[in-house]
Each structure stands twice: as structure tokens, then as C-alpha cells.
Amino acid sequence: MTRPARAVIHLDHLRQNFHRIRSLAGEAEIMAVVKANAYGHGLTEIARVLAEEGCRHFGVTDASEGQALRQTLAHAADITLLSGIFDLKDARLASAHRLTPIIYDERQLDCLKHAGFPGSVWLKVDTGMGRLGASQPEKLLKSCERAGFRIRGLLSHLACAEEPDHPLNRRQIDRFSSLCTRLGLPGSLLNSAGLSKGYAERFSCVRPGIALYGSEPIPSRPIGLKPVMQLQGRIIQIRHLPADHPISYGATFHTPAPMRVGVVSLGYGDGLPRQLSNRGEAFIQGRRYPILGRVCMDYTIIRLDDALVEAGDWVEFWGPNVTANEVARQAGTIAYELFTGVAGRVQRIIRE
Ligand SMILES: Cc1ncc(COP(=O)(O)O)c(C=O)c1O
CATH class of the missing domain: 2.40.37.10 (Lyase, Ornithine Decarboxylase; Chain A, domain 1)
Incomplete structure (x- = not known):
């Protein structure tokens, strides 16, 4: 007998959460964040069910997660690498499996050029979190354009979204919105907590992770999710x-x-x-x-x-x-x- 230690994955709850998120996202596209083995829930099953429910865009950490996901999903699905590529091998994987990396420095562009990457990229900018992001987004954008890569848009991440009244939220949203306007690019900023706060209509793509798995991003303001x-x-x-x-x-x-x-x-x-x-x-x-x-x-x-x-x-x-x-x-x-x-x-x- 197998040792009785198990994680039961309730797919009906996943489906309900996805539709709840869909209703909050308005017109914005949903990039379902399924990195780290779908937050420990099991990448293959989670991605299969989300695809069945109409999800066409997925976010993973890196090229090897992207390669694994591509084996599960039809070629038509978009797979974004939220940590980008780390070396030439990753750039080749991204080319072979039609993955969409984020870009935050010139070194990544060089790898992609070297691999003959035919796809598109997101430009990652830091709007206040102090983590990954291009130091000079305009310059990097020009380099991307010169290299002939299609730009999907600008991508940034909120630092304090689960504290809805934190002043950094407003600052990041304003900074990001004006950068998108200045560069004439669509934007993706919101994670689960940002989405449940209700700013979705301002951005072209939202990136829920934890909410899909049914954990309330802001416990004091539940949005009716079910634990998966x-x-x-x-x-x-x-x-x-x-x-x-x-x-x-x-x-x-x-x-x-x-x-x-x-x-x-x-x-x-x-x-x-x-x-x-x-x-x-x-x-x-x-x-x-x-x-x-x-x-x-x-x-x-x-x-x-x-x-x-x-x-x-x-x-x-x-x-x-x-x-x-x-x-x-x-x-x-x-x-x-x-x-x-x-x-x-x-x-x-x-x-x-
Ligand atoms: C860049 C990025 N976008 C989106 C997400 C999803 O965030 P959440 O699970 O809080 O919705 C994460 C999660 O860590 C992330 O790193």
C-alpha cells in the first residue's frame, strides 16, 4: 500500500476560479501563471483544464518549464517565460518551442539573435518593486526593434498588491500607465491581488496565479474563490x-x-x-x-x-x-x- 500522504486536486474548483477571474478581468487577456509546477498543483493537469476552459496564454518561469508545457498544449497557446532566458541554450529552446520570453537586458537579446529566435518578447520594466526590469526601457525597446523582434508589450509587477491601500500600488499603476502611453505599447501589470482590486480594464493582459488555485489574494476582501x-x-x-x-x-x-x-x-x-x-x-x-x-x-x-x-x-x-x-x-x-x-x-x- 502507498503511504497515505496526498494532495487532492479539485478540478471543478479550478474551473470555477478561472471563470470568476475571467469575469473580473473584463476585456483583458488572461495569462494563467502556472510556474513552479502550477504552484505545486501539477502543471499538466492544471494547464489542460485551463485550456479546456478557454485559456490561451500561460506564464511559466523559464525555458525548461516552457518546453514541458508545450508538450501538453497545442501549438496555438502562448507561453510566456516570466524570468526570461538565461543563456543560449534557453534561447534555442524558446525558438524551438515558440516561447515568449521577457527581456530586461541586452545580453538576453544577443542570445536570442544568436539562436535566430523568430518570435516575440515582452519588455520587463521595474515600476517600484526593485526586482527585475530594464534600466533604460526606451534603449532596450530600440534594440529589440532593430533586431526585428515583435514586442508583445510592457510587463511589470506590483510589490504590495495584497495590501490594497498601500501607496506604492497607486504609484506603480500611474508610472506603468504613463510608460505604456509614452512608448505606445500594451501593458501587463496585475497579479491576482491587483486584479481583485479592480484595475483590470486599464491593461491589455492580466497575470493571475494564486487566485486560480483558490487562495484569496486579499483575505479581508474575498472574491469567492474555491481551494483547489x-x-x-x-x-x-x-x-x-x-x-x-x-x-x-x-x-x-x-x-x-x-x-x-x-x-x-x-x-x-x-x-x-x-x-x-x-x-x-x-x-x-x-x-x-x-x-x-x-x-x-x-x-x-x-x-x-x-x-x-x-x-x-x-x-x-x-x-x-x-x-x-x-x-x-x-x-x-x-x-x-x-x-x-x-x-x-x-x-x-x-x-x-
Ligand atoms: C511576474 C509575475 N507575474 C504574475 C505572478 C502571479 O502572481 P499571483 O500568484 O500573486 O497572482 C507572479 C507570481 O509570483 C509573478 O512573479
Whole structure:
């Protein structure tokens, strides 16, 4: 029997999220961000379902992710490389698989020219995030035009979109809009949080990632998304421990009284943050149960007391009943890190 540690992927939720995003995006094109194995959800299935729902444009990190995605998708789909190309080999992959890289420096252009790249590029500009971006966009634009590459548009990224009232949002949007106008190019700026704030009509292409997977980008302003991933382990043993019995590594928890506990087949080696030790909760059939002691590599122990829970029951750590945002808050991280941190050894179970 396979070790019961699984991430159930609810495709019906993915479809609903895509249509919710579609309605928020207005006339803007959607570039579905499926980098990092579709945020840990499984690139092939996620891209297939989004394509079935009408999505024609996908964003991945680099050329090798782009090559993998091209094998799944029809030639007609657009695949953008959000980190661009790193060397000549990437430029050749981009040429062979009709991938669309972002460009932020001349060195990348040289690689593309060398590879005889026939496609189009996005120009990446920094409007306030202080990450990737062309230092002199006008100059780079001229070089692209001289090299004969078609320019898809300008692309930039918001630094504080999940804080809707942060003044940097307005500054970035204004800077980006005026740059697009000055250079006469269409623009792509908004991620999930920016999109849910409602600026979509101002840009030609939006780039939702986390919202597709059903995690609310701004939890205080939910837009009705449904969690796609449900991370589950199973109770593999029930123990009746006496009072003052230590639990797990470091004996950080001692039973205050005789206690019935469950050992669950999922731990930090599967992607459950160790920061949930003595603090997180697990969900079984309508109720939450506290995590006792330290989360181990392969196991987590939960307090059951007299609940009608048996060995063999499935236990949810995040999913439709406990949001990844809530777990992330308890663990001092973000839902993105939880999703992309789910280990390769966890089975992905696809539910239509
Ligand atoms: C350049 C770029 N665009 C879009 C996204 C999608 O962002 P989100 O998942 O917040 O929607 C990301 C994610 O990291 C990104 O790096």
C-alpha cells in the first residue's frame, strides 16, 4: 500500500476560479501563471483544464518549464517565460518551442539573435518593486526593434498588491500607465491581488496565479474563490497515553491528563511546516483537532480525546475546510510557499 500522504486536486474548483477571474478581468487577456509546477498543483493537469476552459496564454518561469508545457498544449497557446532566458541554450529552446520570453537586458537579446529566435518578447520594466526590469526601457525597446523582434508589450509587477491601500500600488499603476502611453505599447501589470482590486480594464493582459488555485489574494476582501488543493494524511495509529506523557521530538508537550491521540501520516518531509508544532490544527469530518508536540518528517500527532475518529480516517491540513491562508498565518509564511513546498513524494490525486 502507498503511504497515505496526498494532495487532492479539485478540478471543478479550478474551473470555477478561472471563470470568476475571467469575469473580473473584463476585456483583458488572461495569462494563467502556472510556474513552479502550477504552484505545486501539477502543471499538466492544471494547464489542460485551463485550456479546456478557454485559456490561451500561460506564464511559466523559464525555458525548461516552457518546453514541458508545450508538450501538453497545442501549438496555438502562448507561453510566456516570466524570468526570461538565461543563456543560449534557453534561447534555442524558446525558438524551438515558440516561447515568449521577457527581456530586461541586452545580453538576453544577443542570445536570442544568436539562436535566430523568430518570435516575440515582452519588455520587463521595474515600476517600484526593485526586482527585475530594464534600466533604460526606451534603449532596450530600440534594440529589440532593430533586431526585428515583435514586442508583445510592457510587463511589470506590483510589490504590495495584497495590501490594497498601500501607496506604492497607486504609484506603480500611474508610472506603468504613463510608460505604456509614452512608448505606445500594451501593458501587463496585475497579479491576482491587483486584479481583485479592480484595475483590470486599464491593461491589455492580466497575470493571475494564486487566485486560480483558490487562495484569496486579499483575505479581508474575498472574491469567492474555491481551494483547489486539499492536503491530507491519514490516522495510522490511535494511542491512549497516560497523564504526563511526552509527545514527539524534544518532548515539548506533556499530556496534562490521560489522552487519546492520533498519529497522522504526514509531516514536514511532505511540506507541512514544522512551525505548526504545538500550534496548528487538523480537520476531520467537521471538526478541528490541535497538533500536539513537534511536527516530524513523516508524522504529526493530533489530540482526539473522545471524538468519533478512527484509525484510517483522512485528515485535512489545508483545503476546502481549513484555508491555506489560515495555515500560512499560523506558520508565519504565505499560501504560495505552502503550495510550492508540497513534496514530490506526496501523491497528487485528480478529482474532476
Ligand atoms: C511576474 C509575475 N507575474 C504574475 C505572478 C502571479 O502572481 P499571483 O500568484 O500573486 O497572482 C507572479 C507570481 O509570483 C509573478 O512573479
